[in-house]
Amino acid sequence: MQLFDVYPLNPITIVKGKGSYVWDSEGTRYLDMYGGHAVISVGHSNDHWVKKIQDQVATLAFYSNSVIIDLQNQLADLLGEVSGKKDYQLFLVNSGAEANENALKLASFHTGRKKAVAFSKSFHGRTSLAVAATDSPSIVAPINETDNIIFSPFNDIQALQEVFKNNGNEIAAVIVEGIQGVGGINVATDEFLLEIRNLCDQYGSLYIADAIQCGYGRSGMFYSHDSAGVNADIYSMAKGMGNGFPIGAISIAPHIKPKHGMLGTTFGGNHLACAAAIGVLEEIKNNHLIANAAKVGHHLMSVLRQMPHIQNVRGKGLMIGFDPDEENADLRKRLLNNQKVFTGTSKPNVVRLLPSLALSATEVNEFLQAMAIELNIEQNAEIFIGA
């Protein structure tokens, strides 16, 4: 049997990880500034996280949502505390797309409406409603096409006001990434997020904050939407939540009332996934990793902004993007092949940095040194390194 060949692969076999590093089958070490696509939050094979999973799997890996799973309550308490949303309610799933699927469905149940607003360059996942709300026609199958999603330009307040003027009473929800990831690291302005909140309040629609990539501390705040001082009605999350163990969730405002049978899943919230997610939150809390992401990310971005040959350095915390100039269009490839550094990308040539939230100053300097060598500015390397 062969694998269904849908992924363009780097010819590298990763066999081991620790902290911000991974190793291939030949023993070569790589600095992971990609975090396996923003998934590694507390570091590869973090000791505390490993122990949590090992202890739990040896005790009980799974029992169904037909019984009390106390680990779900422990996770909810900790998430409420670390996210600052203690009065929200938690529904656990297994992935980001599933989180958004449930968020949109819940908004429709709650409002009795059918339409949702999404934005240009959005990415919300590959399942039916999530992909319909994704601005990428090539990944939308004919069966996913629907008139129920209205696209509006990202960060355009006037256009959004117009959408609500024409369709407001039919709109169940607005779904928005606080920082667009797959779309190329585009930061939503605070004014835009505030206007989404205003319009949702005015028209009785729900604000869904897709925090799957930009959430869980990555931006230097628990939710990047926090910078606007708004409370969303539903936050969707996944990626960093399990540090590689598959788990996703929606955090639901107290005014949205549950009903038995409204949502459900077999695997969501299983004992093992909860233990992994609790391990992650304990590490984030005890090691102040959100503050670390803010501090280290700020330093990294300010040094990148001084570097020649790269433009539009943007992002927040440890969610950073920049555009190499034309002669360095293959910078990502060179960083990987020559410097053994993983980074992420978006079209056309955006370099995306999504490392572990525990990234150290030494590891930042290692990355900057690699950049200096590849951009041929080695003689100035000392001004790009330090602090």
Ligand SMILES: Cc1ncc(COP(=O)(O)O)c(C=O)c1O
């Ligand atoms: C913002 C955002 N939403 C949703 C998803 C989908 O998550 P998953 O791949 O876990 O289904 C992603 C994945 O990249 C994402 O970046």
